[in-house]
Amino acid sequence: MASSSEHYGTNKSETSLAQESSINDSYSVPEARFECPICLAWLRDPVLTSCGHRFCRSCIYSWLEKNSACPVDNMKLNKEDVFPDNFTRREISQQRTKCPNIVRGCLEELSPLDVEAHLLVCEFRIPELPDNEKLRCSFVDVGCDDKFEDEPELQRHLEQHVQKHLTLLSKAYSTISVNRNASTSASAIAQQANFWDPPSKNDGQVVLRDDNLQELLKALYEKIVYLEQKTREQDIIIANMSEQISSYNLSMTKLHQRYCNGSYLWYFNDFKNKLNAMRENPHLMYYSPGFYTSPNGYKLCVRLNLSPKDNHYIAVLIHVMKTEHDDTLDWPFSGKLSVTLIHPAQSFRNIKETMMTRPELDAFKRPVQDLNPKGFGYTEFASLEEILDQEFVQKNQLVIKVQAQTV
Amino acid sequence: MANIAAQRIKREFKEVIKSEEVAKCAIKLELLNDSYTELKGEIAGPPDTPYEGGNFVLEIRVPETYPFNPPKVRFITKIWHPNISSVTGAICLDILKDQWAAAMTLRTVLLSLQALLSAAEPDDPQDAVVARQYKENLEMFKLTAKHWTNVYAGGPFVNSDCDDKIKRLIDMGIEEHQARVALSSYNWVLERATEQLFS
Numbered sequence: 001m002a003s004s005s006e007h008y009g010t011n012k013s014e015t016s017l018a019q020e021s022s023i024n025d026s027y028s029v030p031e032a033r034f035e036c037p038i039c040l041a042w043l044r045d046p047v048l049t050s051c052g053h054r055f056c057r058s059c060i061y062s063w064l065e066k067n068s069a070c071p072v073d074n075m076k077l078n079k080e081d082v083f084p085d086n087f088t089r090r091e092i093s094q095q096r097t098k099c100p101n102i103v104r105g106c107l108e109e110l111s112p113l114d115v116e117a118h119l120l121v122c123e124f125r126i127p128e129l130p131d132n133e134k135l136r137c138s139f140v141d142v143g144c145d146d147k148f149e150d151e152p153e154l155q156r157h158l159e160q161h162v163q164k165h166l167t168l169l170s171k172a173y174s175t176i177s178v179n180r181n182a183s184t185s186a187s188a189i190a191q192q193a194n195f196w197d198p199p200s201k202n203d204g205q206v207v208l209r210d211d212n213l214q215e216l217l218k219a220l221y222e223k224i225v226y227l228e229q230k231t232r233e234q235d236i237i238i239a240n241m242s243e244q245i246s247s248y249n250l251s252m253t254k255l256h257q258r259y260c261n262g263s264y265l266w267y268f269n270d271f272k273n274k275l276n277a278m279r280e281n282p283h284l285m286y287y288s289p290g291f292y293t294s295p296n297g298y299k300l301c302v303r304l305n306l307s308p309k310d311n312h313y314i315a316v317l318i319h320v321m322k323t324e325h326d327d328t329l330d331w332p333f334s335g336k337l338s339v340t341l342i343h344p345a346q347s348f349r350n351i352k353e354t355m356m357t358r359p360e361l362d363a364f365k366r367p368v369q370d371l372n373p374k375g376f377g378y379t380e381f382a383s384l385e386e387i388l389d390q391e392f393v394q395k396n397q398l399v400i401k402v403q404a405q406t407v
Numbered sequence: 408m409a410n411i412a413a414q415r416i417k418r419e420f421k422e423v424i425k426s427e428e429v430a431k432c433a434i435k436l437e438l439l440n441d442s443y444t445e446l447k448g449e450i451a452g453p454p455d456t457p458y459e460g461g462n463f464v465l466e467i468r469v470p471e472t473y474p475f476n477p478p479k480v481r482f483i484t485k486i487w488h489p490n491i492s493s494v495t496g497a498i499c500l501d502i503l504k505d506q507w508a509a510a511m512t513l514r515t516v517l518l519s520l521q522a523l524l525s526a527a528e529p530d531d532p533q534d535a536v537v538a539r540q541y542k543e544n545l546e547m548f549k550l551t552a553k554h555w556t557n558v559y560a561g562g563p564f565v566n567s568d569c570d571d572k573i574k575r576l577i578d579m580g581i582e583e584h585q586a587r588v589a590l591s592s593y594n595w596v597l598e599r600a601t602e603q604l605f606s
Contacts, residue, residue, distance in 0.1 A: 040419065
């Protein structure tokens with residue numbers, strides 16, 4: 001089977017053959033009548049079957065080792081029904097095809113059967129390229145160091161290593177985004193400019209631009225993902241901070257109330273609405289936040305409501321409140337309390353009342369509840385008429401000043 | 408691998424890439440390694456069948472003795488078909504077995520498989536359960552095949568009744584695919600599928 005071994009032997013040049021085929025396909029894809037249906041190559045030692053099909057001798061013999069039907073039409077077929085087809089053999093041998101290396105100057109004309117053997121020894125075959133002339137992977141900038149002999153090989157690499165390239169890209173991207181914080185990336189601007197360039201008239205260029213667009217899109221998608229994550233992180237940080245700020249504000253107010261040294265200003269906001277509410281509901285009372293006579297002193301608050309006896313008057317009373325350090329204080333609370341209704345413009349109009357505590361009253365005893373239910377003050381502190389006419393209320397706000405001094 | 412096999416696949420690969428079926432997106436062929444022994448095929452579900460709109464992925468292994476022996480082909484995409492195992496994707500098709508001929512190519516194999524999807528052979532089954540349903544309750548078979556095409560091959564027909572029943576079984580702690588197989592095998596009668604799953 002000398003021909004058979006030769007057949008297999010020549011196929012070893014397949015790699016170079018596949019590359020060359022892009023230059024000249026005519027010898028690798030034979031005309032249908034010269035093609036063996038089994039190996040799909042030029043008929044080598046062609047034979048004809050009784051059913052009228054041509055094969056390479058070695059191909060059909062291999063098939064008939066185990067089968068007894070024609071591979072094409074499934075007709076019964078044995079080795080005895082196969083005859084050498086010398087007519088076709090002569091025709092193929094008369095075929096002349098130019099060496100695919102003609103582009104590099106080889107003028108050899110060969111039988112298609114000899115091309116593969118010739119290619120191995122053709123003096124014009126592509127030499128093994130020196131390292132620096134090989135094609136670099138298009139992802140060389142992000143760290144793919146692979147090199148290739150020619151375009152198809154590169155193309156194959158690009159198709160097969162998408163995952164690897166994506167990983168490299170995202171790595172590169174995270175480095176870039178770190179740098180970008182410091183300065184606006186010039187390359188990003190360049191890329192953007194590229195994006196808005198008018199489309200080139202050259203078709204090849206358009207394809208290239210498509211590639212760029214794909215790249216750009218991919219980069220943009222990655223960027224979006226990155227930014228979304230970043231936004232989420234920032235949201236969490238902001239939420240934590242605003243929580244912290246509001247807790248600071250709260251403790252600030254508390255501190256303020258604690259360190260007012262018994263002199264407290266109560267800004268009674270939204271006066272009109274509150275007044276109306278109190279008129280509708282005579283039992284409605286407003287309390288100020290608690291304040292301290294000294295940092296570790298008594299805690300008091302102011303109450304404002306309409307006088308139950310005459311609802312043309314407002315009542316202003318002081319209540320003693322419970323603190324965590326009541327144990328350290330002397331009870332009942334004893335001191336001087338003055339309440340001033342501040343006139344915002346003319347201080348001589350201020351309504352000021354000063355009173356001394358009276359130890360026999362429940363209002364000054366140590367509070368059992370959070371707020372001592374009994375208060376002390378004036379149930380008819382000022383008439384609403386006076387308050388409104390003399391413009392105590394400004395910007396819908398009434399200001400009450402309380403000064404408490406322990407004695 | 409014998410060179411003749413690799414050489415053939417290379418030539419066939421070119422043939423398929425250039426073929427009009429690829430242009431029409433009816434079939435697709437991809438190389439999975441450099442030695443041309445493993446390929447990935449894809450066929451579109453033929454129109455006017457329950458498989459319409461689905462894309463079915465195939466695993467193709469080329470033996471060293473190719474083309475004197477057929478390529479080994481199985482469905483990777485799960486499919487409900489009398490001649491294809493719903494479990495392993497194994498295919499019962501004569502040309503992939505004793506009726507193989509050396510003149511056949513991967514392109515003709517893919518086209519034959521597409522034809523098999525249009526014309527099942529329930530009398531020569533690979534999946535006995537599916538084949539029985541096909542013969543006894545053709546409408547039920549079509550519904551099931553359509554549902555599988557929707558779920559596994561990206562087909563467009565959503566069957567919310569099937570989805571609901573599967574959801575019920577999932578809620579009982581059954582894995583989704585297992586639930587689908589049980590329901591498919593028992594004509595989507597929830598009680599019978601449940602009974603089988605818990606017996």
